[in-house]
Amino acid sequence: xxxxxxxxxxxxxxxxxxxxxxxxxxxxxxxxxxxxxxxxxxxxxxxxxxxxxxxxxxxxxxxxxxxxxxxxxxxxxxxxxxxxxxxxxxxxxxxxxxxxxxxxxxxxxxxxxxxxxxxxxxxxxxxxxxxxxxxxxxxxxxxxxxxxxxxxxxxxxxxxxxxxxxxxxxxxxxxxxxxxxxxxxxxxxxxxxxxxxxxxxxxxxxxxxxxxxxxxxxxxxxxxxxxxxxxxxxxxxxxxxxxxxxxxxxxxxxxxxxxxxxxxxxxxxxxxxxxxxxxxxxxxxxxxxxxxxxxxxxxxxxxxxxx
Numbered sequence: 202x203x204x205x206x207x208x209x210x211x212x213x214x215x216x217x218x219x220x221x222x223x224x225x226x227x228x229x230x231x232x233x234x235x236x237x238x239x240x241x242x243x244x245x246x247x248x249x250x251x252x253x254x255x256x257x258x259x260x261x262x263x264x265x266x267x268x269x270x271x272x273x274x275x276x277x278x279x280x281x282x283x284x285x286x287x288x289x290x291x292x293x294x295x296x297x298x299x300x301x302x303x304x305x306x307x308x309x310x311x312x313x314x315x316x317x318x319x320x321x322x323x324x325x326x327x328x329x330x331x332x333x334x335x336x337x338x339x340x341x342x343x344x345x346x347x348x349x350x351x352x353x354x355x356x357x358x359x360x361x362x363x364x365x366x367x368x369x370x371x372x373x374x375x376x377x378x379x380x381x382x383x384x385x386x387x388x389x390x391x392x393x394x395x396x397x398x399x400x401x402x403x404x405x406x407x408x409x410x411x412x413x414x415x416x417x418x419x420x421x422x423x424x425x426x427x428x429x430x431x432x433x434x435x436x437x438x439x440x441x442x443x444x445x446x447x448x449x450x451x452x453x454x455x456x457x458x459x460x461x462x463x464x465x466x467x468x469x470x471x472x473x474x475x476x477x478x479x480x481x482x483x484x485x486x487x488x489x490x491x492x493x494x495x496x497x498x499x500x501x502x503x504x505x506x507x508x
Contacts, residue, residue, distance in 0.1 A: 209402060210302040213395045217305045220391045224316050228381075228388050234327055235379040236260075240267025242378050244370040247468040253457055258449050262461075265332070265445050266468060267382060268324040269437055272334040273473060274389075275317040277360055280342040282310040284353050288403050299402075306399050309392045320385065329448040335436045344429060351411060352422035354404040356430075358486070361397035363477030364390055401486060408490050420495050427474060434473060438466035 222228065234240065239260050243249040246263040254262060285307045292300040325332070345353060368390035371383055408416065442462035446453055453461065477483060488496065 209398060210296070210299045213302045213398055214298065214305065216395050217302070217309070217392070220395075222388050222391065224312065224319065228316060228384050229319065232381050234264075234267075234323055234381055236264065236327060238377060238379040239263035240379050240382045241270065242370045245367060245468065245472055247464050247471070250464055250467075251461060261449055262445060263378075264324075264328065265441050266465070266472075267379075268321060268328065268332060269334065269441055269469075270472070271317040271320040271324065272336075273437075275314050275321070276336055276338045276341055278310045278314050278317070279338050280345040280353070281357050281360065282307050282314070283342060283346055284350070284357060285310065285399075285403075288350065288354075288407070291406075302399055303403075306396055309396070313389065313392070316385070316389075331447060332444050333440055335440050336433045341429075341433065345426060348422040348426055349415075349419055350407050351404070351416065351419035352426055354400060354407060355419070355423050355487075356426045358397065358400040358404055359474070359477035359480075359483060361393050361400050361477075362480045362483050363472065363474075364393040365397065366476040366480070367472070397482075401482075404486065405490075413492070416490065417495060420491065420498055424499070427478075430474060431470065434469040435466060438462060438469055441465050 225231075237260070239246065239248070241263045243263075246266050248254065248259040248262045251259070251262070285303055289300055289303040289307065292303065321334075345356070368386045371378060371386035411419065439462065442458065442465050445461060445465075446458055487499070491499075
């Protein structure tokens with residue numbers, strides 16, 4: 202009889218085969234962005250928290266975040282793919298079902314990178330000049346992959362889980378977002394929901410091999426990774442604030458510019474850290490792995506401890 206873990210790998214393979222999609226045939230379908238609509242819903246962009254913005258400026262605020270969303274996922278999926286290639290080797294002469302599931306995972310992550318590159322190119326053609334994405338993907342990947350596997354898989358699990366929250370926000374009846382972006386959230390979620398299962402399986406597998414001291418080091422490295430991500434978000438929020446203020450037109454007071462910048466950063470912290478870390482599933486996995494003292498080091502969650 203197969204173990205529950207093995208059957209979960211097999212179920213991920215079956216789901217991967219069933220939901221497989223292609224960038225042009227299923228997602229883009231010859232369309233461009235609809236610039237008369239927001240790219241991200243208010244529940245992600247926090248555009249509705251800036252009452253002094255008019256409707257057009259609120260849309261543009263979300264569109265700037267949409268372009269950053271494309272670049273941010275292109276960045277994180279680069280190191281995720283590399284780490285999954287690494288852990289796949291553990292199954293090379295053993296569990297071939299697990300190996301196939303992880304190979305499919307890597308293939309899908311490479312496809313997602315291409316999708317987000319395509320989205321950034323569409324945005325570059327349709328949005329005002331001057332946008333810049335601050336993080337350098339290869340440097341970020343090197344930093345992340347320099348940490349231990351336990352911490353990297355913890356961060357990866359957080360990322361895969363927050364895509365679920367983003368999908369739920371995008372399908373809210375009041376979101377009214379660009380139809381192409383709605384499909385991006387839908388199709389990305391379909392595959393990432395399987396990836397989150399595989400992340401958890403591999404994270405638990407690695408955790409079972411660690412000593413208490415090694416796991417404690419993993420907690421330290423997870424905090425370092427979250428702090429690193431937060432540093433990237435601060436830099437990008439500052440860049441996006443400058444771009445938005447320059448492109449949206451003059452007239453913002455210094456206090457309003459400061460509020461715009463703070464809202465960009467709050468939105469990014471929610472999108473890229475908190476919506477995954479706060480997920481009950483993520484919290485339950487951590488609680489099952491860590492001692493009370495180790496959980497206390499996280500301050501209830503890694504975001505709070507790193508702040």
